[in-house]
Amino acid sequence: MPRPTTPSTMDRLLVQKYDKEDCLAAIHGQRVPMALGLPLVRLCVVRGIRYHPGFAEELYGLDPLFTRALNARRIMSNVVPDIQNPNEVPYCIWHPQTASESTYRQLVACYPHMRYHVGRACAVAGYTSLYRELAILPDAHIAEEARECGNLDIFDHVMAEPAQYNVMNDYLRLVNLENPEKTCLNGDTAVCWSLDSKQKFTTADPYNEEEHLGFGSQGYFENDFNITEDMSIDDFQSDKEFRFDVTSLLSMPLPLHLPTVEKDLLILMAAYYGDIDRYARLRRPERILNEIECCVHGIYHNTQFALWWSQQQPSSKYLVMAVNARLIMNNVLATITPETSPIDLPYLIWYPTIAAPSTYLELARRQPTMVPQILRSCIVANYTDLFDVLIADAVPDLAVLAEAEESSNRHYKARLDQRVLELGIAPSIECYTEWKMWSTRKLITSTTSLEKWMSPQLVGTNSPSLYNGIQCDATSVELMSSLPREWIPINSSKPVFLNYTEWPL
Incomplete structure (x- = not known):
């Protein structure tokens, strides 16, 4: 042998x-x-x-x-x-x-x-x-x-x-x-x-050439x-310490020369608010954790940030969808044609603003696959006439029905129930798009949870939401940056909530 x-x-x-x-x-x-x-x-x-x-x-x-x-x-x-x-x-x-x-x-x-x-x-x-x-x-x-x-x-x-x-x-x-x-x-x-x-390194998975599989885990970040x-x-993990408080820099113009800071939170919040000057200066060559989610929020809430991103050839589908959504809500359909790729079509097209009925009608003509989100837009905007025109040929899904349930105008619920009977099928939604069931009301966020220090981890992106399947919530950063310093629970060993009974003391 x-x-x-x-x-x-x-x-x-x-x-x-x-x-x-x-x-x-x-x-x-x-x-x-x-x-x-x-x-x-x-x-x-x-x-x-x-x-x-x-x-x-x-x-x-x-x-x-x-x-x-x-x-x-x-x-x-x-x-x-x-x-x-x-x-x-x-x-x-x-x-x-x-x-x-x-x-x-x-x-x-x-x-x-x-x-x-x-x-x-x-x-x-x-x-x-x-x-x-x-x-x-x-x-x-x-x-x-x-x-x-x-x-x-x-x-x-x-x-x-x-x-x-x-x-x-x-x-x-x-x-x-x-x-x-x-x-x-x-x-x-x-x-x-x-x-x-x-x-600290972890287990790494070798590349499987026969099965053409990449690394399940490379063993490091x-x-x-x-x-x-x-x-x-x-062979050990260092404790993550945020050595520098960037709170003051969040609410003032950036100095010509940055002081010593860990700037990731500054990058995220510049993206979150759609601040072109701050974001373009601060961002790194490679995106940091949660940066895309913050950019999507900024694009949705700042037209000028959306226009800037439209000139950057964004590599993420979420950025493209957000830009298209912002333009739709501005009543501009220049980027939406019958040939537009489905991957570039946004779902959330009624928040934070709504388009005109004629815009939604033309959008339905150009992209019939967008009728479900257009129906939701009609319910939120209370465009009854347009809703009745579109529902006549539409197949409503569970997300549209859920939006109608929350509407004070019961016309939408009645008309949807009638359409479901006409079709004779139960409304459904794909398991991988269950985030569409997210309530429009939940897009308005708030928090009373206090933390000991400011960090990028305060930007929440864990739950998929109506922002085309991703979420971004920076209300914790906004709360913490607004607090008087003596209200910050730096010596508390348990979670603290701002309720004016137990805290502030």
Whole structure:
């Protein structure tokens, strides 16, 4: 019987196998897993390389990901590596530790194109003399890093210049030496302390090539930033602490240069209100959690935000439906033709405003499949004549009947009952669109629940609703931002509700 052969080093990159002990061993710099095909395993290896000098040296040159990590580790260990390929240049060379000032000086001498990487490391380590020697453009990321690390000499030096630039890009891990754009401090920097916030890995599912199935779970969450290329993977989960209160920034114009903040809540609320200027400035290249839901709400409630989105070629069907809905409610059917794709047709077309009867009638002619939501619009708007015209040939569903039940005009219920008898079939609704049963009255939201601090988690998006199957509720943010500070239950160990009996005390 032939003995099993060990995969070659290159073949190991194709072997997809999850083993918890392998991941732990890699994180702690104890053993390089045999199977290196899973993205999670690679992240664990990179994590081990960065924190453990001498680990996984045999992987040098095997894959640019590992080579970059090994080069970064060598630099932080005060060894200037021999970098032959641009793909092997590491981005972050200052975490989990900084090199000596002399090492960074040697690095720039060997690789002048890394002077901004070194400048960033100076901002972390406080190497003011070396920073001044670099004679680089005043980069906003270096300024934010220096401010966060308390190295105010470098921060003041950058901010004293007439303009700041986006030379570094922490989202893409790129340095633009050719044509950097002027910018402001905008919270787009993965500052050093944020890299110590870790996520605990979970089980990863290998890709099944025969069944063409993707990852059921990749074993980690994608971070907004990944400048260390390890997604902050570890064997423990850091407590999520919101270190900066953005409440005051929600109710004032944004300063030219953002102070140190975690800006996700600012992004969500700018989208929620449809504030074009704030949203366009604050948003990240990749959407954050709940951003689409907030954008849909903003589009529905702000025509100008809808028009702005119509020019952005939105990639989400929910954004397209919201734009079309807002235009319909504005009595504009320019985007709705008989050829419009069903995936772009909205359901909620009667809130927060209603269209004219003639608009709904023309909409029914162009898109007969939209008659159910048009009937609901007629009930909400009390367009009795149009309702009677459309119901004559319509097949009502349970959602239309539910809307009629809530109407004070009993004509709609009577006419629907008559139509059901004529058809001789029971009204129904598809199981995957049961959200259509959401009451129109529930679109008007309120809350009295108090939290201890402001965070993006206060934006509720858990329940599917009439907003074409998604929901967005920021009333908790609105409540918390309105409270006098002494009303916030920071010392309460149980849920607190604003009822003017038990709270405020």
